[in-house]
Amino acid sequence: MPPEQPSRKQLRAARRRLSRADQAQHARRVAQQAGISQVFLRARRLGFYWPVDGELDPSPLLRIAERLGKQCYLPVLSPIRGKALGNKLLFARKLPAERITRNRFGIPEPSRRGRHLAQPIALDLLVVPLVGFDPRCHRIGMGGGFYDRTLGYLRHHRHWRRPRLMGVAHECQRIEAISPSPWDIQLDWIVTEARLYSSQADAN
Numbered sequence: 001m002p003p004e005q006p007s008r009k010q011l012r013a014a015r016r017r018l019s020r021a022d023q024a025q026h027a028r029r030v031a032q033q034a035g036i037s038q039v040f041l042r043a044r045r046l047g048f049y050w051p052v053d054g055e056l057d058p059s060p061l062l063r064i065a066e067r068l069g070k071q072c073y074l075p076v077l078s079p080i081r082g083k084a085l086g087n088k089l090l091f092a093r094k095l096p097a098e099r100i101t102r103n104r105f106g107i108p109e110p111s112r113r114g115r116h117l118a119q120p121i122a123l124d125l126l127v128v129p130l131v132g133f134d135p136r137c138h139r140i141g142m143g144g145g146f147y148d149r150t151l152g153y154l155r156h157h158r159h160w161r162r163p164r165l166m167g168v169a170h171e172c173q174r175i176e177a178i179s180p181s182p183w184d185i186q187l188d189w190i191v192t193e194a195r196l197y198s199s200q201a202d203a204n
Ligand SMILES: Nc1nc2c(c(=O)[nH]1)N(C=O)[C@@H](CNc1ccc(C(=O)N[C@@H](CCC(=O)O)C(=O)O)cc1)CN2
Pocket: 049, 050, 051, 052, 055, 075, 089, 104, 105, 107, 129, 130, 141, 142, 143, 144, 145, 146, 147
């Protein structure tokens, strides 16, 4: 029998247990690695996220992007409810004077709506949070299915994929193998404080 996998709850507890010093170091290391990757350097519009619950803090990478003059976006829960459009993410431009509110999960998000809201396809690179991952770039999220639903259209674009997907995480979130559900979207890369994983083992 394969060894039992840690649950979402256990994985979330493990990342919350990291010290502030480890959190800060992991965030810096991930930024150093991801910040020199071709996909990051080429991207003009990037989506990030506001870290909660011990998630890897992508803000050192976001600051590099801002310094390079790239356009940075944060996820917001779509105001639309309902089967087709509901429970998806849109992306709001992160601007210096942006007002921040909390969404229904208590996660901070930009409050301004309208002009600066983008669909994921408008982004070149999306930095994705996760609860657990395996070395083949399968992902377990918080369980809401938000990223899967938002990015489900990528399944129909084999050769032309936008945005490219970069998971960022702590090494302690790695599990041996995840059997993906049919709706799970595989990430292109995952970067941790220790190394970079690629869904195409030979690519960078
Ligand atoms: N930083 C960050 N932002 C994100 C996500 C994420 O994983 N990380 N999301 C990725 O999808 C979306 C939000 N998805 C979420 C799904 C479940 C829970 C959650 O904590 N659920 C509670 C119980 C439900 C409740 O409080 O209503 C829990 O698990 O205890 C939070 C966010 C959008 N923004």
